[in-house]
Amino acid sequence: MPTDANIAFERLVSHEFDQASLDDVKVVALGIWYQDFTPDFNHLPQTSLQARLRAGYLVDRLLRYNCVTDERKKLLFANVSKLRSLLKPPVSTNPQVEPLAKSWGLEHDLKRLAKDLLEYQTRHYQYEYTSAL
Template sequence: MKRTQEVFDRLVSSEFRLASFEDVKTVALAMWHENFVPQVTHLSETSAKAAGYVVDKLMRFNCVSQELKAKLRDVLAVLKGMFSFTPVKVKGCDKLAQSWGLVTDLKLQIRELLEYQTRHYKHA
């Protein structure tokens, strides 16, 4: 899980347009199939916005258990307690990203993850 935390930190610390699909995939698979709950208390405000969006986005998929969703909601509460996030309006940007104050999103990379979030996927 340490490596996953490092990948998560890298993902939320750089602009999403520069994010590698492999980083997004690593975090998504860990969250969806390995019950990964990221540590967020060390993040800057900018990284916290990105982390909030990533966690909020990935926890909405059906492959996330109710127990994990509860833990991830706690992560979101920690982030919201650390900083206040002012929503923005940006044409073509995911509304969830905008609600976290972001002007970019991961919707293209998330779309590529479809095959990994079904009940037919066997995580190794």
């Protein structure tokens, strides 16, 4: 049975990030940061290179926040690195896109939503969030 994080993840990676909703990004971020959500890159359509590139970038981007434990970072970065080596993404030349998204060959990124995630990265929020689960 798919979780909310799985559904949000699939919705996010199936469209360009300029169409991404904060709600979906928040669900995936909280899942990765506090619920041990591990996106499964193998369930993405093999025919959609762009969806797989967006998935790699999304997880790579979310792992760069300090609220992810070192153990989780190591595990998930290994998955991201494996995906990157399989896809060998071409570097984007779009000057409006952040360097990490460029390295994944994307024309859109999530930087417009980054500031909206700040409130969910505090120890206080983490304590309240995980206590409510």
